[in-house]
Amino acid sequence: MTQEAQQRYAAGDRPGEIRRHELAGFLRSRRERLTPEEVGLPRGRRRRTPGLRREEVAHLSAVGVTWYTWLEQARDIQVSAQVLDALARALRLDAGERAHLFGLAGAVDPSPAAGCATVTPELRLLLDQLAPFPVCVQNSRYDILAFNRTYGALFCDLEAVPVEDRNVMLLAFTNERWRASIVYLDEVLPMMTAKFRATMAGHLGEPGWKLLLQRLTEESAEFRELWERYDVQQTSTSKVKHFRNAHVGPVSFVHTDLWLGGDRAARLVTYTPADDTTRERLLELERLAAAR
Template sequence: MSREPEDEPALRAAGAEDTTRRQELAAFLRSRRERISPEQVGLPRGARRRTPGLRREEVAQLSAVGVTWYTWLEQGRAIRVSAQVLDAIARALLMDPAERGHLFVLAGAGDPRPDYDCPLRSPTALRLMHTIAPYPATLQNARYDVLAHNRPFAQVFGELTELPARERNCLWLLTTSSRWRETFLDRDEMLRDLIAKFRVGMAEHGAEPAWKERLDGLLAESAEFRELWERHEVATMSPHVKRYRHPEVGLLSLEHRNLWMAARPQAHRLVAYVPADDETERRLVRLTELSGA
């Protein structure tokens, strides 16, 4: 009696999951197509229209893809679809940011416009970030770019607005900044962990120009980064406590907490640096007093 290969159940499960995802993608595209009228996209309705919303050939025309190819996509066939084509379909179907993100997840592709859905710079997000004071806080994207930070963050880690835009990135600063190297007592461990998390993000977004540019820049800048990158380590996002030596108030033990601003993993987030002990709490308050804020 022959035995089933040990990896056969896993392969079958993966195949079933892929089939389910394609079917969900097909149903999602049909639902988005049927809700849009020809007039919304500048097409004539015509006298014999029976299909609710747009026809498949109209979506194909608006997306500049073949009718047969788009039909196969709506039928849930196992075909490869590029991020650029998904971008065109999302535009043709007038998808909002949430729908667009869902489309790319179902298609298993990275969004070539990762900042399309960027709620971080909204007044609400900025207000929340500043309200967290006297705790340091930042608004970051999945590449660890610091898009905004509050005053306590600048007091603890430095004023990032004085740096060129390409250097306002936690991974870049942890790799290249002498101040961060001296201030972060767990710097070597932090760098290794952050690189491992960045690799997880690269697996999803590596085809996107902004991600590739960030990786290429780090590889060119730092031999240390190149060595750690070659280890192929991966890590997940999780709360953790790190220690910092501040020249005015002394040791700060801060727990990193993430508040996700979008539904997708590895997405935009608010990062709060919360005191891990009472002494750090008092020292952060003292730092605020010293600054006169």
């Protein structure tokens, strides 16, 4: 608790007011520690403010300057999960800082960074034991909640991707290395979008889904065009998929979903080799992933 918040607490201020001042102080401290160069902005000659200016944070997070200023002034305003997510990304918060931001705002973090009770230590051990087969755990929103090292090297260096960006839909539309690994991309993306729309019908209004849809429509013109078609398609349990791995070349897998609960909230996504060539290349990919 900041010194100002402690003083307010001692003076008998209400918890809500104390929380707003804590949030304001936290945002200000995170803003002041970032340099313009770190976020791709010019420094300019006359910069007296340490770190970023308020208007720069507002620009990076696509919110109004006045609104963001009120937030740092501890005004009594409502903050949505979408705005908090944008601020967390603009200020480059790590997982702990992001959780603190949502906690101070009294909001629920809808991203996979908030954790998932489905991924137990035993399940993580199972993922590792299934190597060299690429395996991950996804929820119904296509967030990648956990994965083994072979899966982490199949499409791109997944470990280098921020946790809040580890979503199959987001990666397929915005991550160039992930996109380059998908054979028949022009056929795959419409199918993915149609499945996403069909699945989202059961989650309308949920913050996490709204946040993901907002990011996809803002960051990908290709997704916007496909989304406007209103195509729907139900998920299938098993199919052959073809990829172009940057390390070992073309590979083909049988993709199978194993549901982890009766509510179909999370599933084990498995890739087993569809041919002998893939089996051999998969062993090489596992060796390279282990060496890294």
